Amino acid sequence: MGEASREEYKIQSFDAETQQLLKTALKDPGAVDLEKVANVIVDHSLQDCVFSKEAGRMCYAIIQAESKQAGQSVFRRGLLNRLQQEYQAREQLRARSLQGWVCYVTFICNIFDYLRVNNMPMMALVNPVYDCLFRLAQPDSLSKEEEVDCLVLQLHRVGEQLEKMNGQRMDELFVLIRDGFLLPTGLSSLAQLLLLEIIEFRAAGWKTTPAAHKYYYSEVSD
Template identity: 55%
Template sequence: TMENSSDDYRIQSLDLDTQETAVKDPSAVNLEKVSHIIVDQSLKDQIFSKEAGRICYTIVQVNNMPMVALVNPVYDCLMRLAKPDALLNEEEVDCLVLQLHRIGEQLEMMNSQRMDDLFFLLRDGFLLQEGLTSMARLLLLEILEFRAGGWILSTTAHKYYYSEIAD
């Protein structure tokens, strides 16, 4: 349900050993294991997937560890959301774009090749995919322009994408 906070999700989706370790000694948690749990849960649960980026970021901050351990699992998740079947689901496109707005720039700094690969999929989806909703198309165009502008949206572009939604 919507009432569940992301903290509830974090605890429920980890096994008891990991939960105890996470509480007593956060630095001892196996980040790879945790990140795979987060990715698996994200692919099964849309509400959770909206929080997944933030949870990963929190884990990294708490553990004071490099984000490197989470980069590939997060990319795996985003690549899955960029596949044709996912692009047909407006909520999944919305989730993908939201995560890219939040952590796209940092992810690109850690592995620009994978970001290029992801954006090739998004560009092809935008140009070639049959059956996209107009909102999904708009979201894809916006994120393509956002990255092309160095992860910043020009004032003109911002007006174009967001003025109609506000009206």
């Protein structure tokens, strides 16, 4: 099964016209307006947190298809330009819609996870991703379980990659996380548990030991 066919199941939440646009972009990218496609994917990712967790693979598939067909990067350029616009307005987005903000962080981390240049993560995304994670580690964000959950999930996903790209910023981020855990003003018990889990996860080399998995996930299920 090709990349395009693997992506089609994610398209079902769109209207019929948009479904056709995305399916064409996956199979024959030269036949559609790829900047429009990039905007459609970003817009939907900001509204649908389930889609935002998986959209990176679709973006990667479109980039690969465009590269094979035309050797160009119109879609990637449009995608990165739009991510930059939303990044610059991230505080306004957070103030307007906490869900939209969480979706954006999930999406940009997903894009960072999937997009590669010469088999390396994109340097252009390293600091924007870090800045989003630093925002999630501020005291007012740590008081909201949605943001703590997002922070921990994204660190599980891309933390090891980010640390390889800039270890100093990861050290600084975990100072904030430890401070937030040790000074738990307004932190829920679940938020404290999640922060402790990610601290131990990194300390174990970005791996979960069987004992830690049993402890944390039994606690969360309880």
